[in-house]
Amino acid sequence: EDQVTQSPEALRLQEGESSSLNCSYTVSGLRGLFWYRQDPGKGPEFLFTLYSAGEEKEKERLKATLTKKESFLHITAPKPEDSATYLCAVQAYSGAGSYQLTFGKGTKLSVIP
Amino acid sequence: DAGVIQSPRHEVTEMGQEVTLRCKPISGHDYLFWYRQTMMRGLELLIYFNNNVPIDDSGMPEDRFSAKMPNASFSTLKIQPSEPRDSAVYFCASSSGARKETQYFGPGTRLLVL
Numbered sequence: 001e002d003q004v005t006q007s008p009e010a011l012r013l014q015e016g017e018s019s020s021l022n023c024s025y026t027v028s029g030l031r032g033l034f035w036y037r038q039d040p041g042k043g044p045e046f047l048f049t050l051y052s053a054g055e056e057k058e059k060e061r062l063k064a065t066l067t068k069k070e071s072f073l074h075i076t077a078p079k080p081e082d083s084a085t086y087l088c089a090v091q092a093y094s095g096a097g098s099y100q101l102t103f104g105k106g107t108k109l110s111v112i113p
Numbered sequence: 114d115a116g117v118i119q120s121p122r123h124e125v126t127e128m129g130q131e132v133t134l135r136c137k138p139i140s141g142h143d144y145l146f147w148y149r150q151t152m153m154r155g156l157e158l159l160i161y162f163n164n165n166v167p168i169d170d171s172g173m174p175e176d177r178f179s180a181k182m183p184n185a186s187f188s189t190l191k192i193q194p195s196e197p198r199d200s201a202v203y204f205c206a207s208s209s210g211a212r213k214e215t216q217y218f219g220p221g222t223r224l225l226v227l
Contacts, residue, residue, distance in 0.1 A: 032214050043117075043204050043218030044156070087156065091214055099144060099214050100169060105155040 002027045002092050006104035013078055013111050021073040021107045023088030033071050034101060035064050036087040044087055078111045085109070115139075117219035119205050125225045131193040134222045136205030137186055146206040146216060147180055147190050156204070162188065195226045 005024045013019055025033065032051050036044035048057040050066040057064045061082065063074045073086055085108045089101040118137040126132055138145050146161040160170040165182045173180070177196070182188040192199055202223050206216040 034215070036218075041220075043206075043220050046215055046217060049215055089156075099208065099216075100146070100158050100161060101216060102158075103156040 002090055002102040004088055004090055004102055004104035006086075006088050006107050008107060009105070010108045011110070013075075013109070015079060015111055015113050016077045018074070018076045018078070020075070021086055021109070023071040023073070023104055024069060025071070025088075025090045026069075027090045027092045027102075029093040031091045031093050031099075033066055034089040034091065035062075035071070035073055036089065038085045038087055038106070047086075075109070078109075080111045080113050083109055083111045117205055117207055117217055119203075119219040119222050121222060122220065123223045123225075125227065126195055127227050128196055129194045130226075131191065132195045132199075132224060132226075134190040134203050134205075134224070136188045136190070136219060138188070138205070138207030139209075139217060140186070142207035142209035142217075143185070144208045144216075145182060145188050146208075147188070148204040148206065148218075150202045150204060150221070159190070192224075195224075197226045200224055200226050 003026045007022045032049050034049050035047040037047055038044045048064040053068045055066050061076050065072045085106040087103055087106045089103040091101050120135045143164050147159040148156050150156045159172045160180045162182045180190045202221045204218050204221045206218045208216045
């Protein structure tokens, strides 16, 4: 069974204080690892897809990295508008046409001005 | 594109009543997913369709839940009869094209069963 564990559950940062969120996973065969951002009362918003160990993706103040067992979402000099819950999900090779995602419970990030 | 559209956005009902949630996927997308999100269990896949055909419904909690996709632009998730433990936020997502593995989510329906 695919499993995704995110840590910490919650993180409070001062504006400008860089940090990282962790996503540990176990999956039979990784097709992709996904990062989503979710604001209160809204649906998850796609951020990144990582496909293989060593891959990195960047978007503004966010950078996602991937190893064979975990992924990190690095936040550089965060701003209050980066406050949200960040969700990690894995997609496994489990048969033709199967694209289901298994999600972690998320890290709630609060950036204080 | 308008994105994935869900209705209603909020639903309050009494235990035992039938609830129908609706979803319109992004035009041209051929995969549609229904998820449920709770504080305790996070985001869980209930069922997904490919080209209007249900592929995997192993996440549907019990027979009280059913989902249909009569055409490429419309899907429903029905709960009959509803129970208080069904209270959650229900999301619909769709994907297609060269990036079919990337899912785009709707705004969700917040369901409260009293």
